[in-house]
Amino acid sequence: MRILVAYASKHQSTAEIARAIGQTLEQFSNVSANVKEIDQLDYITGYDAVVLGSAVYEGNWRLSAANFLTLHAQELAQIPVWLFSSGPLGEGKTREIAQGWEFPAGLRVIAAQIKPHDIAIFRGKLxxxxxxxxxLAAAKKMDATPGDYREWEKIIQWAAQIGQALCEEGDRSLKKPNSTT
Ligand SMILES: Cc1cc2nc3c(=O)[nH]c(=O)nc-3n(C[C@H](O)[C@H](O)[C@H](O)COP(=O)(O)O)c2cc1C
Known part of the structure; x- marks a missing residue:
């Protein structure tokens, strides 16, 4: 099974998360993970599943990730997809630090079409x-707390759940959630 782990990162902390996800997936037999920066991707043909993630800046995904999701929505709707955001800074529960923010509002309609298996949000690094x-001015304005808050255990656990889901499908054809065919 060929899995694409595509990411958009400005300061590389999301790139490192994507690599950790790829390494975890590689530990599953029959799974081969390709970790790629979204800017280096033109197509997704040939992949059996996609994990797509972006750093969050001012409430949005990086433009390359948002464009990619929109442009490839139809193809992504045919295969299993997992989405993640990386951003919230500080100690404590991710969703509390994110103050209810879970996914870019402008991409929710597209995500609903794609029907991802899961949408995760991970703490980031500043x-x-x-x-x-x-x-710097924007970070000051939002009172961002510098530090590396990434929760590797949680990230690896999430990736392992993806690996597990893919293995459970085995050589059955992979299905979208709620698929009846
Ligand atoms: C200017 C700026 C704006 C940010 N805006 C948000 C935001 O709206 N929401 C959020 O959760 N994190 C925000 N962050 C935190 C980043 O998402 C976090 O640092 C992330 O780990 C960066 O990923 P990268 O290293 O892959 O670029 C912001 C950081 C900066 C510097």
Whole structure:
């Protein structure tokens, strides 16, 4: 089974999450994971499933990820898909830090068409030294707390659930959630 793990990242912390997901998936027999930056992808033909994730900036996915999801919605609707966002900063429960934010509002209609198996949100990382002056101003305005808050155990557990789901399908054809055919 060929799985694409596609990501959009500005400061590489989401790239590292995508790589951890890919490495976890690779541990399942019959699963081969390709981890790719979305900018380097033109098509998704030949993949049996897709995991797609983006860093969150000012309440949105990176443009490349949002465009990719929109452009490939029809193809993605045919295969199993898992989506994730990485962003909230600080200690505590991710959803509480995110203050109810779960997924970009503007992409919900597309996601509903694609019917992903799951939409996850992971805490992110902020290194002030890596920011340009505009990002720095925006980060200050939103009172962002610098630090690496990524929860590797949670990320790996999520990826393992994906691997498990793919293996359970075995050589049966992979189905979308609620698929009746
Ligand atoms: C300018 C700026 C805006 C951000 N906006 C949000 C936001 O709206 N929601 C959120 O959860 N995280 C936000 N973050 C945190 C980032 O999503 C987090 O640092 C993430 O891990 C960055 O991923 P990357 O290293 O892959 O680019 C913001 C960070 C910066 C610097």
């Amino acid at each position: 290194d002030i030294g890596e920011l340009n002056m505009f990002e």
